[in-house]
Amino acid sequence: MKTALLVIDMQQGLCEGEGRAHASDEVIARINQVAASVRAAGAPVVFIQHESTSGYLEHGTREWQLADGLEVQPGDLRVRKKTPDAFLNTDLEALLKARGTEELIVCGMHTEFCVDTTTRRALALGYPVVLVADAHTSAGNAVLTAPQVIAHHNATLTNISSFGPRVRAVNSADLIGTAPGASAQ
Structure with a gap:
């Protein structure tokens, strides 16, 4: 299965200062x-x-x-977006289709906004998603701490079945050295 990795909103302004996302240095690594x-x-x-x-x-x-600290290579692709949905009014879907992508690996920030919305949209478009369970993050909110937001989304997104394609939450260590699309559990 042809796979692509989506790294969502790992931007400097979200990794520093008062609103810094939880464990952003570890997530970047x-x-x-x-x-x-x-x-x-x-x-x-x-x-x-x-x-x-x-x-x-x-x-x-x-x-x-x-x-x-984020390692970007010359062959990597970039997509600019203006909403939490990385597919909305962007060329992401066309870019993936042109490469024959059949499955997505998703990581980045903020879990409850852009990671969640993009993951759900990917499912609606027919892409199974591997959510890197320990490589998405949040700054938390007035109700939930960042670790609670992350755990909640790891559980919630993997329980959505109505789209057809599913989300699997997999830790980064289980993906390293595994060919994209292979069944890492």
Whole structure:
């Protein structure tokens, strides 16, 4: 099965300061390991960047840039988006179709917004999803801590069956060295 890795919104402005996402340095390290494994298997790595029209996360600003420590290679792909859905008004779906992608590996931030929305949209479009259970993160909110948000989404997204394709939550260590699309449990 042809696979692509989606790295969602791992941007500098979300990895620093007061609103810094939980364990972002550790998440970046895990994403780097998964991305290296995906590249070694010849599958594409797609970095998705959220942007606003002005202010915070404005295109080209320091905060909009991919996070420090994230390993990006010249052959990696990039998609710019303006909503939590990485497919909405972007060329992501066309990019995946052109490469014959049949399955997605998803990681990044923020779990309860862009990771959740993009994962659900991928299911609706017919893509099975491997959610990297320890490589998506959140800053938390007034009701749930970041680890609670992450655990909740690992459980919730894997229980959605109405789309047909399913989500499997797999830890990064179980994906490293595994050919994309193989059954890592």
